[in-house]
Amino acid sequence: MIVITPTLSIDECEIEESFIRASGPGGQHVNTTSSAVQLRFNVRGSPSLPDDVAVRLMKLAGSRLTQDGVIVITAQEHRSQLRNREEALARLVALIRQATVREKPRRPTKPTKASKERRLASKTKRSVVKAGRRSRPDAD
Structure with missing residues (x-):
């Protein structure tokens, strides 16, 4: 189990890892080893994630x-x-x-009387x- 928060964790079997060859410099060694990692996580098919977290994660x-x-x-x-x-x-x-954090709903407020007066002044x-x-x- 991979712990995300104290109340949320995902199972390791939900994550797929594939190893690919990394691009960039590295000499002859880079042509023979697959050191780059491509990690895949199915958000829609994950039973571990609550719906609201999954929607925020997709966004x-x-x-x-x-x-x-x-x-x-x-x-x-x-x-x-490994790294x-x-x-x-x-x-x-x-x-x-980051997806587990709920955004606070905005409460509409009205401008104060003093701020209205300052604006008009x-x-x-x-x-x-x-x-x-x-x-x-x-005037001639």
Whole structure:
């Protein structure tokens, strides 16, 4: 079990890992080893996630989410396969943790009387400044 929060955990069998060859420099070693990790997690098919968390997770995933509802995370920064696996898993856990946080609903508020008065006073002041700039017809 992978613990996300004290009340939420996902089973390890829900995560698929595949190893691919990493791109970038590394000499001849990079052509022979598959050190990059591609981690797949099916959000829609996960029995561990509550529906509201799954919906928020799909919104947060963005381009990492496939049309089938699978999150794909690729880690290839490290030369070690083990460290790439740990990093990919850490990224997934962080993403799910972020999805567990509920956004506070916005409560509409009204402006205070003092703020209305300040706004009207500044408008009046500005109006006087602009009126002083107007050209007046010459009184001959």
